[in-house]
Amino acid sequence: SQTIHQWPATLVQPVGSPLSLECTVEGTSNPNLYWYRQAAGRGLQLLFYSVGIGQISSEVPQNLSASRPQDRQFILSSKKLLLSDSGFYLCACKDRADSGQPQHFGDGTRLSIL
Amino acid sequence: GQNIDQPTEMTATEGAIVQINCTYQTSGFNGLFWYQQHAGEAPTFLSYNVLDGLEEKGRFSSFLSRSKGYSYLLLKELQMKDSASYLCAVRRGSTLGRLYFGRGTQLTVWP
Numbered sequence: 001s002q003t004i005h006q007w008p009a010t011l012v013q014p015v016g017s018p019l020s021l022e023c024t025v026e027g028t029s030n031p032n033l034y035w036y037r038q039a040a041g042r043g044l045q046l047l048f049y050s051v052g053i054g055q056i057s058s059e060v061p062q063n064l065s066a067s068r069p070q071d072r073q074f075i076l077s078s079k080k081l082l083l084s085d086s087g088f089y090l091c092a093c094k095d096r097a098d099s100g101q102p103q104h105f106g107d108g109t110r111l112s113i114l
Numbered sequence: 115g116q117n118i119d120q121p122t123e124m125t126a127t128e129g130a131i132v133q134i135n136c137t138y139q140t141s142g143f144n145g146l147f148w149y150q151q152h153a154g155e156a157p158t159f160l161s162y163n164v165l166d167g168l169e170e171k172g173r174f175s176s177f178l179s180r181s182k183g184y185s186y187l188l189l190k191e192l193q194m195k196d197s198a199s200y201l202c203a204v205r206r207g208s209t210l211g212r213l214y215f216g217r218g219t220q221l222t223v224w225p
């Protein structure tokens with residue numbers, strides 16, 4: 001079964017600082033990977049998705065970027081954080097070969113911008 | 115875009131049955147998912163419907179009507195640990211498997 005590792009679990013950063021959140025997956029090959037953000041009082045919003053190494057698609061224009069340097073690694077980055085970047089960031093994984101399989105989530109990173 | 119609507123809050127008592135509704139409008143519909151999310155934790159998968167009808171999994175059942183753009187999650191024999199947010203999510207397309215979530219329904223179960 002898939003295991004999704006995210007770190008750190010919590011992060012407090014000043015406005016204008018850079019960001020790097022990492023997600024790695026085990027127990028699957030050729031996964032689709034996703035980054036979501038859950039802001040206070042709002043639903044999960046899809047930020048980025050990737051079907052393979054170096055292949056990134058963005059859902060919404062924003063201050064963030066994503067990269068996939070390895071098949072099982074997905075990184076969320078920012079050069080300069082904004083207050084509005086605060087939220088709960090979740091990485092999700094899905095076996096690309098099985099269309100009926102759900103996405104499974106990592107434990108998330110709670111990001112607070114001061 | 116996607117319009118996914120579900121009630122913000124619901125309450126029920128232990129042992130009761132509760133139905134959480136979800137309506138959606140989307141193009142490229144390819145399935146509807148229900149997730150459970152306890153406070154401060156990640157969502158966990160509960161159920162999935164791609165065809166019309168009822169899917170039963172123990173105390174949890176989910177129903178889908180594609181023509182009406184409607185789904186519900188039915189929770190039976192409620193327990194205190196069922197207090198959580200329940201998220202309705204619509205999948206668009208097959209290969210990409212993108213999910214679009216409603217804002218969630220906060221269910222509180224009272225003793």
